[in-house]
Amino acid sequence: MEEKKMTILIKNGRVINPATGTDETLDVLVENGVVARTEKSIKEKCDRVIDAKGCFVMPGFIDMHVHLRDPGFEQKETIETGARAAVHGGFTTILAMPNTKPVVDNPDVVNYVHNKAKTVGAANVLQVGAVTKGQQGKELSDIEGMVKAGIPAISEDGKSVMNAQLYREAMELAAKYNIAVLAHCEDINLVNGGVMNADVNARELGLGGITNSVEDIIIARDIMLSRDTGARLHLCHCSTKDSVSMVKHAKMEGIHVTAEVCPHHFTLTSDDIRKIEPTVDTEKKVAIEADADTNYKMNPPLRTKEDVQALKEGLRDDVMDVIATDHAPHTFEDKNTSMKSAPFGIVGLETAACLTYTELVLGGYLTPMQMAEKMSYNPAKIIGIDKGDIEPGKVADIVIFDPDETYVIDKNTFFSKGRNTPFDGRKVTGKVRMTLVNGQVVYEDKEK
Numbered sequence: 060m061e062e063k064k065m066t067i068l069i070k071n072g073r074v075i076n077p078a079t080g081t082d083e084t085l086d087v088l089v090e091n092g093v094v095a096r097t098e099k100s101i102k103e104k105c106d107r108v109i110d111a112k113g114c115f116v117m118p119g120f121i122d123m124h125v126h127l128r129d130p131g132f133e134q135k136e137t138i139e140t141g142a143r144a145a146v147h148g149g150f151t152t153i154l155a156m157p158n159t160k161p162v163v164d165n166p167d168v169v170n171y172v173h174n175k176a177k178t179v180g181a182a183n184v185l186q187v188g189a190v191t192k193g194q195q196g197k198e199l200s201d202i203e204g205m206v207k208a209g210i211p212a213i214s215e216d217g218k219s220v221m222n223a224q225l226y227r228e229a230m231e232l233a234a235k236y237n238i239a240v241l242a243h244c245e246d247i248n249l250v251n252g253g254v255m256n257a258d259v260n261a262r263e264l265g266l267g268g269i270t271n272s273v274e275d276i277i278i279a280r281d282i283m284l285s286r287d288t289g290a291r292l293h294l295c296h297c298s299t300k301d302s303v304s305m306v307k308h309a310k311m312e313g314i315h316v317t318a319e320v321c322p323h324h325f326t327l328t329s330d331d332i333r334k335i336e337p338t339v340d341t342e343k344k345v346a347i348e349a350d351a352d353t354n355y356k357m358n359p360p361l362r363t364k365e366d367v368q369a370l371k372e373g374l375r376d377d378v379m380d381v382i383a384t385d386h387a388p389h390t391f392e393d394k395n396t397s398m399k400s401a402p403f404g405i406v407g408l409e410t411a412a413c414l415t416y417t418e419l420v421l422g423g424y425l426t427p428m429q430m431a432e433k434m435s436y437n438p439a440k441i442i443g444i445d446k447g448d449i450e451p452g453k454v455a456d457i458v459i460f461d462p463d464e465t466y467v468i469d470k471n472t473f474f475s476k477g478r479n480t481p482f483d484g485r486k487v488t489g490k491v492r493m494t495l496v497n498g499q500v501v502y503e504d505k506e507k
């Protein structure tokens with residue numbers, strides 16, 4: 060028997076719901092896990108009344124790009140810590156990428172993740188299936204089996220499938236089963252040992268560079284394959300100015316392509332990478348390897364001002380559909396080395412909403428409605444789930460976001476095991492006050 064769920068009344072919040080175009084002060088009544096009513100003034104005896112005056116009440120954020128590291132790398136993150144970090148960041152549903160150990164290339168691993176996430180009871184977790192067995196790029200994984208186990212998409216994230224014919228076959232299956240293809244675009248041969256953007260900063264540090272072409276060439280290829288197969292292509296973590304123009308052009312041609320941008324790619328450039336002066340261990344008389352703060356190392360890398368400007372305009376003009384985090388936790392030890400040796404990736408679940416609000420909404424690029432579209436409504440549409448909408452009758456996955464609080468990001472407040480962020484100490488505006496999943500409060504800001 061299922062427990063009777065609390066009835067909750069959220070009063071006086073600014074309800075922002077892209078599905079209906081609603082943007083007004085309303086009360087929201089939550090009963091039995093679903094939105095029962097949204098009206099001007101609801102008078103109803105409830106188990107709990109929440110005062111949301113001055114706050115946005117939005118459909119819970121949906122992160123299309125998260126690395127939970129479980130199974131296999133539980134020292135970096137687990138399904139539990141990741142799902143709790145998610146709701147702390149206002150995310151009620153997250154998509155988990157398959158580059159775990161073992162790789163998620165069969166229904167058993169999908170079931171493992173889904174079952175474990177249910178026992179945690181924080182964010183909803185949807186596992187994404189790998190395109191190829193073991194992400195080896197040689198033969199296709201059990202896509203049909205994983206579709207039956209409930210994957211909403213396939214992805215080879217962490218790399219691209221370099222064999223275009225094999226990728227084409229995967230896209231044909233994705234089209235047949237009507238699931239999305241989430242594409243990490245990187246021509247691995249062209250990377251040639253690069254670890255940051257190919258520019259003056261890389262040259263100054265004496266490090267190999269990653270050109271925009273590394274990404275753009277595969278974006279162009281994948282758009283063509285989507286056109287040829289009819290598969291729904293979603294481009295992960297776009298970082299270049301040409302990604303925006305290619306997506307714009309493809310959409311004009313009627314190709315089924317959507318695209319995501321990560322907060323770090325619209326907030327920082329390679330100029331922001333904090334350099335560390337080389338030091339010498341005087342006792343051992345050896346140079347210490349550190350060259351720059353590895354919390355600025357991620358894939359794709361931080362690009363230039365022109366790229367950042369194009370990404371912001373692409374989001375503003377709705378060429379770019381989604382804001383996703385690419386939450387990629389690593390341990391302190393993993394990252395405590397050099398730009399050359401450290402793994403790529405930074406955490407993002409707990410800083411995405413405030414960075415989006417600060418950089419894009421206060422920065423004049425997005426309306427609060429567009430923020431809700433790109434962080435909730437559009438992701439739900441792209442993966443085909445009945446979420447991202449807080450109309451009566453819909454599941455009550457809701458975030459209450461305070462747009463007035465200004466504070467300093469403190470990585471020690473994260474629920475994630477990962478502390479690898481370049482945003483520690485950054486001043487931002489906008490804070491998640493409360494997160495509801497299935498009509499139950501799963502995160503609450505204790506400071507207020």
Ligand SMILES: NC(=O)N[C@@H](CC(=O)O)C(=O)O
Nearest residue numbers: 126216217357358387403404
């Ligand atoms: N983005 C990253 O820098 N790293 C990701 C892989 C990926 O998203 O490509 C990871 O798994 O650590």
Ligand SMILES: [Zn+2]
Nearest residue numbers: 216217243295
């Ligand atoms: Zn990737």
Ligand SMILES: [Zn+2]
Nearest residue numbers: 156216217385
């Ligand atoms: Zn990723």
